[in-house]
């Protein structure tokens with residue numbers, strides 16, 4: 001496995017590059033210096049001016065469509081929700097959830113800062129109207145709801161901007177990036193706007209997690225005593241990203257895929273955490289080589305849950321092998337380890353809800369279409385979506401506090417409780 005070793009002067013340059021310009025640091029400067037000085041520790045991609053092969057990103061592989069996915073679907077409105085899509089980055093994420101295929105959605109406009117990405121999204125979404133930035137798109141009064149799939153450090157700021165323009169908003173994960181204050185600001189913006197907020201946590205509609213949720217709600221798991229979740233994504237070199245936000249990313253700042261195996265099953269939350277961080281041997285995870293001064297490539301968190309149980313949630317960037325987002329639950333009445341085993345004999349229907357005709361389940365285990373449909377349905381039905389603002393904040397804040405705990409050698413720390 002290729003590893004790049006930075007000299008001390010290189011580290012200083014990288015740190016300097018990483019702490020300049022808007023938002024605290026500059027992606028272009030960082031990538032260019034990292035690429036030039038470190039022999040390409042960051043994958044090139046269009047942004048860095050290289051012609052690198054597109055990275056294979058776990059979770060984005062197309063899953064075979066379920067031919068019966070639309071069975072039982074009933075329309076919930078006779079009109080179309082007018083939606084704007086923002087962010088066609090390395091994961092091509094804004095167009096990936098099928099808004100353009102929903103019978104009750106009209107994609108009014110799309111936006112990405114990079115004109116070629118914007119043009120590509122317009123084509124994929126069959127939507128001729130484009131804006132050069134989110135700031136311009138949100139001024140369009142015909143748009144009712146926006147999906148924000150920009151870089152993770154911008155999610156909270158961008159969602160607040162959308163809400164301030166009186167529009168509903170859905171966000172890619174995480175809700176906020178390493179900052180509990182941003183979470184408070186986002187919550188306040190949701191309160192003031194009276195609009196719907198949803199985070200598109202892909203694990204929430206994994207087939208197994210959706211089944212766990214149904215069984216939990218039917219009482220078949222009892223109280224969860226112990227939950228395990230993992231998000232393993234081996235990144236010896238970080239995937240390209242806007243302003244290089246994935247370079248040296250603290251693992252528990254990206255905690256929602258694993259934490260979902262508790263929050264999105266039970267609707268509960270974590271109350272406190274002790275987390276251990278394991279210093280990494282990988283170059284971009286040396287504290288001098290990333291803007292977060294992060295040393296950890298793996299962080300293992302032990303949480304206490306709001307039900308009085310425990311959960312162990314792991315995020316790792318530096319361990320090759322089995323990857324993805326997985327989890328298991330053990331409760332007082334049953335467990336789910338790939339299948340249900342427990343005391344309940346009459347299980348509910350475990351299938352995910354029907355999808356509108358023409359909408360594919362899509363990536364991340366067929367979860368994309370379900371998340372998009374849940375957001376659209378919640379707006380039409382004037383109800384909170386599954387991963388609403390408080391669940392999104394609980395999912396994300398738990399990891400931010402976990403990383404703080406890891407930095408303090410595993411000290412137990414309280415996790416904020418959010419209420420709308």
Ligand SMILES: NC(=O)c1ccc[n+]([C@@H]2O[C@H](COP(=O)([O-])OP(=O)(O)OC[C@H]3O[C@@H](n4cnc5c(N)ncnc54)[C@H](O)[C@@H]3O)[C@@H](O)[C@H]2O)c1
Pocket residue numbers: 059086087088089090091092093111112113114117132133134135149150151152153154172173174200201202240241242243364
């Ligand atoms: N399983 C999952 O849920 C999952 C998987 C992959 C990515 N994601 C999330 O999706 C998001 C997008 O991922 P990515 O890898 O494509 O990100 P990226 O950093 O490669 O791309 C972000 C894009 O947003 C655009 N952008 C930034 N600010 C903008 C603005 N003001 N107006 C218009 N466009 C703007 C940039 O030009 C860029 O193309 C990330 O936040 C990531 O965390 C989630």
